[in-house]
Amino acid sequence: MWKRLEKHRSSKSPSGMSSREYLSEEELAWIQEQVEEKKKLITTMRNKPWPMAKKLTELREAQAFVEKYEGALGKGKGQQLYAYRMLMAKKWVKFKRDFDNFKTQCIPWEMKIKDIESHFGSSVASYFIFLRWMYGVNLVLFGLIFGLVIIPEVLMGMPYGSIPRKTVPRAEEEKAMDFSVLWDFEGYIKYSALFYGYYNDQRTIGWLRYRLPMAYFMVGVSVFGYSLMIVIRSMASNTQGSTSDGENDNFTFSFKMFTSWDYLIGNSETADNKYASITTSFKESIVDEQESNKEENIHLTRFLRVLANFLIICCLCGSGYLIYFVVKRSQEFSKMQNISWYERNEVEIVMSLLGMFCPPLFETIAALENYHPRIGLKWQLGRIFALFLGNLYTFLLALMDEVHHKLSNEDTIKNITHWTLFNYYNSSGWNDSVPRPPLHPADVPRGSCWETAVGIEFMRLTVSDMLVSYITILLGDFLRACFVRFMNYCWCWDLEAGFPSYAEFDISGNVLGLIFNQGMIWMGSFYAPGLVGINVLRLLTSMYFQCWAVMSSNVPHARVFKASRSNNFYMGLLLLVLFLSLLPVAYTIMSLPPSFDCGPFSGKNRMYDVIQETVENDFPNFLGKIFAFLANPGLIIPAILLMFLAIYYLNSVSKSLARANAQLRKKIQALRDVEKFHKSVKGRAIVKDSGDTLKGSSKNATQLQLTEEGTTPHSTSPSQTLEKKAQGPGTSSSAGRTVLPTTRNVPVSQPPGVRLNSSQPLPQTHPWRSTSGKSTRRPPPH
Amino acid sequence: MGNKQTVFTDEQLEAYQDCTFFTRKEIMRLFYRYQDLAPQLVPLDYTSYPNVKVPYELIGSMPELKDNPFRQRIAQVFSEDGDGHMTLDNFLDMFSVMSEMAPRDLKAYYAFKIYDFNNDDYICAWDLEQTVTRLTRGELSAEEVSLVCEKVLDEADGDHDGRLSLEDFQNMILRAPDFLSTFHIRI
Numbered sequence: 011m012w013k014r015l016e017k018h019r020s021s022k023s024p025s026g027m028s029s030r031e032y033l034s035e036e037e038l039a040w041i042q043e044q045v046e047e048k049k050k051l052i053t054t055m056r057n058k059p060w061p062m063a064k065k066l067t068e069l070r071e072a073q074a075f076v077e078k079y080e081g082a083l084g085k086g087k088g089q090q091l092y093a094y095r096m097l098m099a100k101k102w103v104k105f106k107r108d109f110d111n112f113k114t115q116c117i118p119w120e121m122k123i124k125d126i127e128s129h130f131g132s133s134v135a136s137y138f139i140f141l142r143w144m145y146g147v148n149l150v151l152f153g154l155i156f157g158l159v160i161i162p163e164v165l166m167g168m169p170y171g172s173i174p175r176k177t178v179p180r181a182e183e184e185k186a187m188d189f190s191v192l193w194d195f196e197g198y199i200k201y202s203a204l205f206y207g208y209y210n211d212q213r214t215i216g217w218l219r220y221r222l223p224m225a226y227f228m229v230g231v232s233v234f235g236y237s238l239m240i241v242i243r244s245m246a247s248n249t250q251g252s253t254s255d256g257e258n259d260n261f262t263f264s265f266k267m268f269t270s271w272d273y274l275i276g277n278s279e280t281a282d283n284k285y286a287s288i289t290t291s292f293k294e295s296i297v298d299e300q301e302s303n304k305e306e307n308i309h310l311t312r313f314l315r316v317l318a319n320f321l322i323i324c325c326l327c328g329s330g331y332l333i334y335f336v337v338k339r340s341q342e343f344s345k346m347q348n349i350s351w352y353e354r355n356e357v358e359i360v361m362s363l364l365g366m367f368c369p370p371l372f373e374t375i376a377a378l379e380n381y382h383p384r385i386g387l388k389w390q391l392g393r394i395f396a397l398f399l400g401n402l403y404t405f406l407l408a409l410m411d412e413v414h415h416k417l418s419n420e421d422t423i424k425n426i427t428h429w430t431l432f433n434y435y436n437s438s439g440w441n442d443s444v445p446r447p448p449l450h451p452a453d454v455p456r457g458s459c460w461e462t463a464v465g466i467e468f469m470r471l472t473v474s475d476m477l478v479s480y481i482t483i484l485l486g487d488f489l490r491a492c493f494v495r496f497m498n499y500c501w502c503w504d505l506e507a508g509f510p511s512y513a514e515f516d517i518s519g520n521v522l523g524l525i526f527n528q529g530m531i532w533m534g535s536f537y538a539p540g541l542v543g544i545n546v547l548r549l550l551t552s553m554y555f556q557c558w559a560v561m562s563s564n565v566p567h568a569r570v571f572k573a574s575r576s577n578n579f580y581m582g583l584l585l586l587v588l589f590l591s592l593l594p595v596a597y598t599i600m601s602l603p604p605s606f607d608c609g610p611f612s613g614k615n616r617m618y619d620v621i622q623e624t625v626e627n628d629f630p631n632f633l634g635k636i637f638a639f640l641a642n643p644g645l646i647i648p649a650i651l652l653m654f655l656a657i658y659y660l661n662s663v664s665k666s667l668a669r670a671n672a673q674l675r676k677k678i679q680a681l682r683d684v685e686k687f688h689k690s691v692k693g694r695a696i697v698k699d700s701g702d703t704l705k706g707s708s709k710n711a712t713q714l715q716l717t718e719e720g721t722t723p724h725s726t727s728p729s730q731t732l733e734k735k736a737q738g739p740g741t742s743s744s745a746g747r748t749v750l751p752t753t754r755n756v757p758v759s760q761p762p763g764v765r766l767n768s769s770q771p772l773p774q775t776h777p778w779r780s781t782s783g784k785s786t787r788r789p790p791p792h
Numbered sequence: 793m794g795n796k797q798t799v800f801t802d803e804q805l806e807a808y809q810d811c812t813f814f815t816r817k818e819i820m821r822l823f824y825r826y827q828d829l830a831p832q833l834v835p836l837d838y839t840s841y842p843n844v845k846v847p848y849e850l851i852g853s854m855p856e857l858k859d860n861p862f863r864q865r866i867a868q869v870f871s872e873d874g875d876g877h878m879t880l881d882n883f884l885d886m887f888s889v890m891s892e893m894a895p896r897d898l899k900a901y902y903a904f905k906i907y908d909f910n911n912d913d914y915i916c917a918w919d920l921e922q923t924v925t926r927l928t929r930g931e932l933s934a935e936e937v938s939l940v941c942e943k944v945l946d947e948a949d950g951d952h953d954g955r956l957s958l959e960d961f962q963n964m965i966l967r968a969p970d971f972l973s974t975f976h977i978r979i
Contacts, residue, residue: 055810056888059901061872062881065811111815124978128855132973261964263943267923268907269970273860273890273977281859289928296936299943682951 041079048072118142122557128276130566131284134515135274137524138557140580144524145549147240151233151535152542158229159222159539160203166216167209174454175608176201176208183452194354195466204469204540207462207608213623221628223610223620230536230599234592237532241588245581262295283566311380318378322393325371329364329397330404336360337408341415357467358474361401365475366482369394369519391518395583398526399590405471406533406594409464413602416460420606423457427607430455459608461537468534469541475527476548483559487513491563512565520556521580529587536595799823801839812888819884822979826883829854838880846883848876856977861926862906866890869905890977896966899975904961916955917941 051072055065080096119142127135171177178186178201186197195205202208215222270288275281336357343353352359372393376386434449491512494505505511527545534541599618604611611617625634639645797820800808808819827834829850835842848867857863867876870886878886888894889902909919920941924932932940948956948964956964965971 052810056812057895057898059898061870062811062885066807066881069807069810107809107815111817114815115817127978132976136973261947261967263940264948264964265968265970267920267927267940267944268903268965269968269974271861271927272974274974275859276855278859285927285929285931289931292924292928292932292936292940296939299939679950686951686953 045076045079048076052076119553119557122553126557126560127274129280129561130515130564131272131280132274133517133567134560134564137515137517137520138553140521141524141549141553141556143244144528145546145553147237148528148531148542148546148549150236152546154232154236155229155535155539155542158225159209162215162220162222162225163203163209166218166220167212167222168215170201171451173210174451174456175210175459175612177451179456180450180452190351195469200462200466202540204538204543205462205465206537206539206610207459207605209610211610211612211614213627221624224624226539226610227617227620230595233535233542234532234588234595237588238585241581241585245578245585248578248581266291266295280566287567314378314380318375321375322372325368325375326393326396326400329368330400332364333357333361333401333404334408337405338411341412355470355474357405358471361405361471362474362478364401365398365523366478368397372397387518391522394519394522398522402526402529402590409467410594413460413464413598416458416463417602420457423455424606427455427457457605457607459605460602461605461609465534465538465541468530469538469544472527472530472534472541472544472548475530476552479523479552480555483556487559487563513563514567515560515564522583525580525584525587528584529591532588532591533594536599799836799838804838808884812884813891813893814884814888822884822887823880825854825979826880834880843879845872845877845879848878851876851878851883856979861929865906865909869902874911887977887979890975892972892976892978896972897962899972900962900965901958903965903971903975904958907961914955914957915961917945920944 049072052069055069055072058065058068060068119138123135123138123142126138168176178198182197185191188197191197192199199205200207209222209226211223213223214220266288270291272284275284340353340357343349343356369390372390376390379386379389381389431449431454490510494510494512498505503509527548531541531545600616604614604617606612611620614620625637629637799820800823805816805819808814809816812819814822823838826846827836830846833846834844848864848871851867852858852863857866860866864876866886867878868874870882870889871878872882889898904915907919907923908915909922910916921937924937924940945954945956948960950960950963951957
């Protein structure tokens with residue numbers, strides 16, 4: 011291709027400069043295409059399956075080509091601008107590379123995760139990678155809230171003690187600094203920037219005229235918007251890699267053979283465990299393959315399954331009712347004086363205990379059902395999900411009752427405040443000439459701020475959840491490991507292989523816990539801006555604590571079952587939880603009036619009125635008109651209809667693409683079959699000539715209906731194939747193997763007539779229990 | 793960026809960054825890992841493109857590889873002459889392909905080569921037997937091994953020639969949900 015260019019040049023006028031400048035349009039286009047191709051090659055060089063030496067030479071060639079001809083393209087066409095653009099593009103590529111380098115450096119905990127991967131394999135490590143990702147998301151949310159809401163209020167808003175909402179009421183003042191009060195998020199913490207009630211409803215604050223109520227509202231909305239965007243982006247990038255057709259069940263043995271070894275393992279004990287688990291898994295599949303369907307008592311199984319589901323539904327309803335009852339009781343407690351610690355924290359304790367004890371209970375009940383472990387795991391996950399969801403929503407409902415109750419009290423409080431102030435200013439006994447000092451903010455009667463109350467509840471729930479999970483890990487994993495390790499010397503049976511043994515890391519339980527905690531954060535962050543900060547701290551400590559706990563007290567799984575086909579399962583769950591936590595917040599914003607004396611929206615009829623106000627007062631008039639026009643239902647409804655139509659259209663396009671894909675696949679398959687047929691025909695011709703008796707039959711092609719039976723059954727091959735046909739209806743490919751009569755040794759393994767010996771009992775290891783004495787597993791030495 | 797290193801020229805580092813999935817820092821870290829394997833053998837100055845190979849025994853003793861039943865095959869596939877002795881280029885190549893940033897089809901291509909023990913561009917039944925034996929460390933009986941190999945050929949052999957070609961293998965492995973996460977070495 012270079013020669014062509016050179017020839018063209020030399021055919022032009024001999025004078026050097028002018029021939030260079032004169033390049034026809036097509037030449038230009040062609041060079042441009044080549045340059046683009048070379049550039050593309052450079053960017054995808056690392057994806058090429060070539061050895062490094064070849065990659066380096068190709069890279070150098072491509073780069074030289076681009077250098078040489080890029081200049082040529084620029085001639086006669088605003089050359090300077092073109093050169094400038096190229097320079098900027100190069101600088102941009104360099105900048106992106108440096109930025110990527112920097113970003114990779116910033117990723118924390120890489121070595122810790124590598125350690126865990128090498129000891130436990132990729133599935134346990136995937137939990138920690140997920141935790142790290144959550145930490146990143148929460149960090150961004152924290153930055154948003156902290157930078158745009160908390161900092162402006164602290165720096166530019168009115169200080170503590172200046173207005174009633176920012177001051178501890180006189181009645182609570184003496185106890186406000188007590189640790190027990192602070193631990194419950196009352197006292198000075200309640201009247202700080204961590205909670206909704208602290209914020210003033212001034213339209214603008216400080217010399218920057220920062221519009222705090224508007225900022226508060228927009229930050230609340232963008233927290234959800236950002237979370238939604240990042241979850242969907244993560245899901246999309248996960249689906250990029252996979253081309254799943256849903257036919258994965260056809261490849262059990264292949265997947266076991268080629269994808270069961272975890273290349274991340276870097277520890278000999280883990281490797282031993284892995285070998286054992288792979289062996290067990292192969293043996294299981296072999297047994298599954300050979301066992302015919304036992305005539306199980308279908309009715310008994312069905313009855314047991316229905317019974318199990320019924321029991322579990324009872325448990326779920328029971329737990330929901332318990333939470334409702336406990337929340338109601340806590341409302342009564344709050345009216346009493348002198349409540350004990352237990353009564354104060356009853357709600358959180360009950361919720362955490364339910365979360366801790368119900369999953370194992372579900373597992374025990376599920377033993378009745380007798381499902382395959384993978385299916386059983388799915389059911390278990392579904393039930394735990396239902397449990398958490400039910401608990402959360404019951405909690406919310408009970409909370410809503412309280413909110414409504416508080417709201418109904420507001421009118422009376424308003425009256426009381428009004429009369430107190432009135433009396434204070436008009437009472438006799440004061441000289442009228444001296445202006446009276448305003449009523450101290452601590453003395454002003456206060457409305458019960460329902461938003462702060464809700465925020466406090468979520469804070470307390472988060473903290474108690476964190477404590478309960480840490481205590482569970484300490485007791486359930488660490489103490490258990492200590493007991494097994496040290497008591498083993500003086501105990502009757504082998505503790506390590508037998509009953510308690512070391513705990514395995516419960517991946518799905520932990521992931522679900524993480525997802526639901528994030529749901530609670532999303533729900534509560536609008537009412538308690540400080541909640542996200544607490545969550546960041548919590549995730550940080552969780553990371554270190556759980557890394558330590560896993561390495562010191564857990565052992566790798568005996569059998570690994572992934573609950574899902576792809577990573578998108580947990581992301582999908584996260585998305586669902588995001589929507590579910592958006593609902594209550596949206597409901598309260600839209601339909602409940604804000605408290606009259608606390609928070610940035612006090613005094614308004616609804617919280618979203620702040621937007622209308624801003625649009626009216628701060629934006630130029632025509633923008634207001636535009637917004638009013640856009641908010642017209644007559645415009646919005648057609649827009650929604652248009653979106654539905656777009657979804658329908660894209661859906662049908664993707665369906666037709668999938669169909670085209672399937673057809674192309676069939677074509678490829680048919681072409682291959684045709685090739686094989688031709689080869690076998692040729693082969694048979696050779697065979698017939700040489701008088702050899704090796705025969706084969708070609709497979710039924712979908713379109714070429716050729717079934718050749720071997721005419722001379724010299725070896726046992728046709729009988730074997732007939733056998734195989736009888737045994738496996740699904741293994742259609744065994745209908746024929748083209749035994750090519752080439753000189754090469756086709757090392758077909760032992761003839762499958764061995765299958766007849768399957769009546770021989772295989773070494774009986776019960777598939778679901780690992781062989782004892784071989785797999786005493788220990789947690790990795792520190 | 794302050795580059796105080798004297799091991800590579802800038803162009804070399806840029807070229808490596810273009811040809812692998814690693815950043816500059818990671819490439820330097822990999823170089824020092826390589827150098828640590830054989831400090832006497834590997835010079836600290838690669839600007840003159842020295843031709844140095846680290847023998848397989850040292851490569852196979854790296855903590856990331858020492859427990860892997862396929863470490864010999866991995867080293868053989870990525871080495872210059874197929875004998876397992878690796879230059880720095882091979883070393884970088886190997887870890888680049890095994891890193892988590894490598895795309896599926898690239899990994900599938902190299903996985904095929906790794907599991908093709910006799911290097912005949914097909915995974916035949918003998919290759920499968922070798923794989924299973926290494927995976928189970930000889931715990932399965934001969935019948936079980938042959939049964940497994942047969943099942944695999946049944947499942948994955950699309951053109952029914954008794955062995956897996958690259959397309960058969962790719963077809964099968966690209967549908968595996970676990971492939972990307974297990975065929976991954978973090979370094």
